[in-house]
Amino acid sequence: MSTVDKMLIKGIRSFDPENKNVITFFRPLTLIVGPNGAGKTTIIECLKLSCTGDLPPNARSGQSFIHDPKVAGETETKGQIKLRFKTAAGKDVVCVRSFQLTQKGSKMEYKAIESVLQTINPHSGEKVCLSYRCADMDREIPALMGVSKAILENVVFVHQDEANWPLQDPATLKRKFDDIFSATRYTKALEVIKKLHKDQALEIKSYKLKLENLQNLKNNAFKLRESIAQDQEQTELSQNQMQDLEKAIQNVDVKIRHTEATLKELRDKxxxxxxxNAERSTLINGQRRQYNDLDEENEGLNDGMENKFDERILRLEGKIERSKREIKEFDDMISAAEKKLTNYVTEISKLQRDAEIHILSKDERDSAIQKLFATHNLGSLPSNITDAVALDLTDRIESRLTDLDNVLQSKKNSNDKELKMAWDLYLDANERWKNAEAQKQAKLEIKNAILKRIEGKKIERDSLELQISDVDLSRIDEREKNMQIEVERRKNQLDQRNFGANIQQKWQELQSIDQKINDLNREKSFIAVDAEERVRLSLKKNDLENHKKKHQKL
Known part of the structure; x- marks a missing residue:
């Protein structure tokens, strides 16, 4: 508990600037008695000024607070207040405040000269003096005494002109009570907590949107994988169809060779x-000449020979008929062979056109492969691209697609893991923040209860002071001392419960989560670039599929 021991006053109001007036304060009670104008109120004003730095009311900015130079017969007077007190930790401290009032013509000039705190070094026993600005001193002394400035101003060292503040208007009364009980600080803390809660809710909403976006990217990646698998299946089918077409072309080549051999045989026939036909014509003409010769030579032959000749003629006519039938059969065979020849020629021309289309498709395939290799830096190409080389290059493209798919899958897996870790960290931080907020609320309730108890104890103390003449003073002192010790212990407990460190820790955790989210966004941009590359590859694959469809027509 902080106590006031002594105070030196010099050059303040009616106190002579040349004499040092020392007031010793006794415990538990010091009574100040004197006639009007003796300086009773000045002592309270000096105590208040030493502890808070506030001038008393109606001091005219300090001009009426310092001893008047006209009364002293000087142009300048100096005032000084020294206050020795014990801090809440039981350490002796001396507060020194010096002032100066100068007469300049018809005007008075007030000035605060210096503010010094004197302490004793516990190790060496030497006196240590520390100079402060007035504003720093005004904050330092209430902190050393363990009492807020509002309590010193409005309760402990309240001026008699301001002692009726409990009867003022409600707004002023509320402001006074808020200052005394430091309610504004807790209100601001609650506002900060609400703001943090709102910011976290907005961050959760943004994280959910990012999660939905990542989910869409994941679904698109799955669709791309499915399309790649379908393209691979179609590529395999196209390769099988190309092999079937090559076999069909080989069979057609065999048929063409067979047709050429058949055509050669037909030409020979x-x-x-x-x-x-020439021989037949020759034979017929010879037979006709022989027949005419026989008619002329054998007119005189007998009838027996004529019958034999007729039989021979009949046999010859039969041979002629057979020869005609053979000639007709040969004509039919020739016409059939000519039809086959026409069909074969038509088929050969069709195969030649198909071969030309195949060559054009092959050239387009080669150019598409060259473009793919040049665009995606897949390596060097041979000067002559055969079917085997084309199959090898297609396998290389498929392996490249497989590698890209594996890279995309690995990035997706790593992103999913990091996103899950970030979400778990966020949930953990949110849960810890909720627990901290609940603990803080509970501590606030405990503190409010303690403050209420303190207020009750103060009321009880006031009632006991009224009955002090009838009660044993030693018991009252002991009880008050115990109460002060209890209040000090409660305040120390409340001060040790630092909420700012917990809030700072939560803020650092949120910043780490933001950093991880930024890393995930960078990974997402990389995935988007890979997706664009995959779209280009899919376009090239569509071109390749079109070329393969042209091959299928063959």
Whole structure:
């Protein structure tokens, strides 16, 4: 508990600036008695000024507070207040405040000269003096005494002109009570907590939006994987169809060679037919000449020979009929062969057109492969791209697609893990923040209860002071001392419960979560770039699929 021991007053109001007036304060009670104008109120004003730095009311900015130079017959007077008190920790401290009032013509100039705190070094026993600005001194002394400035101003060292503040208007009364009980600080703390809660709610909302966006990216990636799998299946089907087409082309080549051999045989048979026709014509003409010769030579032959000749003629006519039938059969065979030849020629021309289309498709395939390799830096290409080389290059493109798919999958897995870790950290931080807020609320309730108890104890103390003449003073002193010790202990407990450190820790955790989210955003941008590359690859694959469809037509 902080106590006031002594105070030196010099050059303040009616106190002579040349004499040092020392007042010793006794415990538990000091009574100040004197006639009007003796300086009773001045003592209270000096106590208040030493502890809070506030001038008393109606002091005219300090001009009427310092001893008048005209009364002293000087142009300048100096005032000084020294106050020795014990801090809440039981340490002796001396507060020194010096002032100066100068007469300049018809005007008075007030000035605060210096503010000094004197303490004793516990190790060396030497006196240590520390100079402060007035504002720093005004904050330092209430902190050393363990009492707020509002309590010193309005309760402990209240001026008699301001002692009726409990009867003032409600707004002023509320402001006074808020200052005394430091309610404004807790209100601001609650506002800060509410603001943090609102900011965290907004961050949760933004995280949810980012999570939905990442989920959409994940779904798109799955769709891309499915499309890649379908493209791979179609590529395999196209390769199988190309192999079937190559086999069909080989079979057509065999048929073409067989047709050429058949055509050659037909041409030989046509030549043989021409030779046979010539021979037949020659034989018929010879037989006709022989028949005419026989008619002329054998007119005189007998009837028996004529019958034999007729039989021979009939046999020859039968041979002629057979020869005609053979010639007709040869003609039919030649016409059939000519039809086959026409069909074969048509098929050969069609196959030639298909071969030309195949060559064009092959050139387009080669150019598409060259563009793919040049665009995506897949390596060097041979000068002559055969079917085997094209299959090898297609396998290389598919392996590249597989590698890209694996990289994308690994990035997706890492992003999912990091997102899950960030979400877990956020939930953990939110849970700890809720627990801290609940603990803080409970501590606030405990503190309010303690403050109420303190107020009750103060009321009880006031009632006991009224009955002090009838009660044993030693018991009252002991009880008051115990109460002060209890109040000090409660206040120390409340001061040790530092909420600012917990809030700072939560804020650092939120900043770390923001950093992880930024890393995830960078990974997302990388995934977007990979997705664009995959779209380009899908376009190239569509072109390749079109070329393969052209091959299928063959």
């Amino acid at each position: 046509v030549q043989q037919k021409t030779v046979k």
